[in-house]
Amino acid sequence: MTSPLTALLPTTERALLHRVATAQSEGRAPSLVAGVAREGRLVWTEARPSAEGDRSVDTQYRIGSLTKTFTAVLVMRLRDEGLLDLGDPLEKHLPGTGVGEVTIAQLLGHTAGLGAESPAPWWERTPGALRPQLADVLGEEPVPHPPGRRHHYSNTGYTLLGSLVEAVRGASWESVLRGEILEPLGLTRTSVQPQSPCAEGWAVHPWADVLLPEPAEDLGLMAPAGQLWSTVADLCRFAVFLTEGDDRVLRASSVAEMRTPSAPAEAGDWDSTYGLGVQIVRRDGRTLVGHTGSLPGFVACLWVSTEDAVAAVVLANATSGPLPGAVAADLVRLVAEGEPRIPEPWRPLPEVDQGLLGLTGPWYWGAHPFGLRLLDGGGLEIQPLRGGGRGSRLIPAGDGTWVGQDGYYAGETLRVVRREDGSVRHLDLASFVFTREPYEAGAGVPGGVDPEGWRGTRS
Template identity: 80%
Template sequence: MTSTFEALLPSTERALLHRVATAQAEGRTPSLVGAVVRDGEVVWTGSRSCVDGHAPDADTQYRVGSITKTFTAVLVLRLRDEGLLDLADPLEKHLPGTGVGEVTIAQLLGHTAGLAAESPAPWWERTPGALRPELADVLGERPRLHPSGRRHHYSNTGYTLLGSLVEAVRGVPWEEALRTEILEPLGLHRTSTQPVAPHAGGWAVHPWADVMLPEPVEDLGLMAPAGQLWSTAGDLCRFAVFLAEGDDRVLRAESVREMRTPAAPPESGDWDSGYGLGLQLVRRDGRTLIGHSGSLPGFLAGLWVSVADGLAAVVLANATSGLLPGAVAADLVRIVAEAEPRIPEPWRPLPGVDPALLELTGPWYWGTYAYGLAVVADGGVELRPLRGQGRASRFLAESESTWIGLDGYYAGETLRVVRREDGSVSHLDLGSFAFTREPYEAGDAVPGGVDEGGWRGL
């Protein structure tokens, strides 16, 4: 989301305020703050409060619950990018003695390790972390409920293990790694593991009466990597920009895109949501959103990013229940996207194209399927069907004659140019598929050969 700051229209701002006000009133939450990012800039913030003159702003801290998991996932991906671990590694390789060491790091990140959702009683979110001083206390006597790698089962205990993994590999406490590797580089100075004024208090609102009860604020101890953080709408907006673009000081764009890739098939009948590596994925109003929701007693939070629209929204509230902040944040994205759709960048020609690459453009045939090959930025290419449905992919240049698939069916596959002895192009090889200039042309490199009788009528 590159920065091209432009203020929202007054009508859009009113629609956003109306949505926030409605959410606070109908959700019966003591206070609520929302913010919207467009093209890398905060373009709107708004809030409502039950106390006149004390509305929060984008610098007021709230507890953000499981949004913490996304931060923990970034720390793990950093270790992978540095070569200190592999996501396919079993946990035991880096954190021995847990009793569930055969599960992989990737499975923990994507909630497919089969671990229980919660730690044993008492309710960990409302009791001191000192009650669970060891990982065995967090995992309990039956830590695994499902076979590893088979299904998505959300697990707070899994992210406790990931936090301990970070400490074991990095050699510093999770909190220190978080501060030095994410918070400081991204300028998230109002994000912390303990509340720092100004901050909201957490409240439970009676389900059948308009009265409130203060919720306790506990240090979660070993469970901190699953939900400890406090943050502000302003800080989470900056974090949202990072989740859209990456930042080489923290995590490269390629690794951030990997976080957005579904880690497991969705549940049966639930094709509008999924989970990547520390990120929730949903389809709302015809657009893909990535981010995370969060809750702890007294607090609710939601952060959603629409990369395609260059938009993100954050909603924070201080009530235990009664509100779905993720739904409200998604609505804020929708309001701006529909009222002020993104204006595309002007078309501009590429700075230059190698004539040898330009020679490869145009139609190619895989059997009788017609495809078109086009040049894109940085020497990359795009292969798309010319008619009907088909396998479309973008490819990143690896050398002058090879490209690596970035998405779709051919993600990770190699596209290469095969030349004849005289240097002319024979065909394109894509994962053993031969793409030729003509469909089943005699003399071309067609696997299985071409019938000598050639094309014929009935």
């Protein structure tokens, strides 16, 4: 029986159905399937036209560049195991590629300066056997842009990352993917080659309601950039992993790192950027993380809002027409706005350090008031009490200091500066002095405090 906290209301289900049905009809897709996960479980699926039985959940579609996110997870696993560093030049682990000093992080975030595509003929519609070596994929000028200077989406970059995985692991990308992601997460219907039941890819004539079958090629070396087939159910499960992490595959902190912007937005596209193997967009006032995908005959999208704990997957078997990114974003919005997330109940801390408790309350940076709160596990949070200002959550470093986790103070250190008698003189956060009173005399304010103190205009 479905939990009442995850089951959707009939009105929400009706709105989801209408959005999916409209997308399939107006987008003229032979079929379109969608699913929504909330609070870690699949709560709604639909297929248009409706399929018999459970095929909407179990039918495979090709997911194109969503494959890149799987490849990125494999690379992050290598990093977490200490087998490489994201700042390493690719040549350190995969010599002879001819791409110079581009780093692994730059490849993950599409800032390595590589070209978008391999040389002709178009790799998505031709056999991978035409490109048996990396040199055939990269071409004569593999790096047309200065590395690290701009975001330029690169399919060839993810070919290199797939080859990196193979070089470090000493096994094929496919076998590593299966053993390290698909099997641990139970993604039994995600595969490199199609497995029945699977949808056939079609092109739809722009001026007539007729179809043309699209070829489904094995992409060879380009597979890590776009080869995979999957289902709504499997991708919703993968979306939950991208929200929560899974210690069998990749810890939560590393998944959160993937969701953090690593690349500048293109000029004029301030609502879209890229993390480490994931796209990051702003839609309807919320941040969505995931990836879109397309190959001849198929389009796909997975979006997840971690704040709302809602994910949506949309798959269709048409080369063009439906816009799965827009549809998936709308599905997230319909659930998140129609049924706002129920907050966790407030509970008191299980224990408290009296010394830390004494640090809480108002502090002043100059004359600007801030509030310092105590969090579970000995963490702290500092936030401005009015107007704008810089705030951050901080976690204990184990040496009597705290390290900022977000915002302006991410990675910066908070220290408690004490007087000789042990009393707190001030807080030092990245050289900014916070005192108990505005410009408190004798509390270490840089530049000192005028000895005559505060005054009116007639002084």
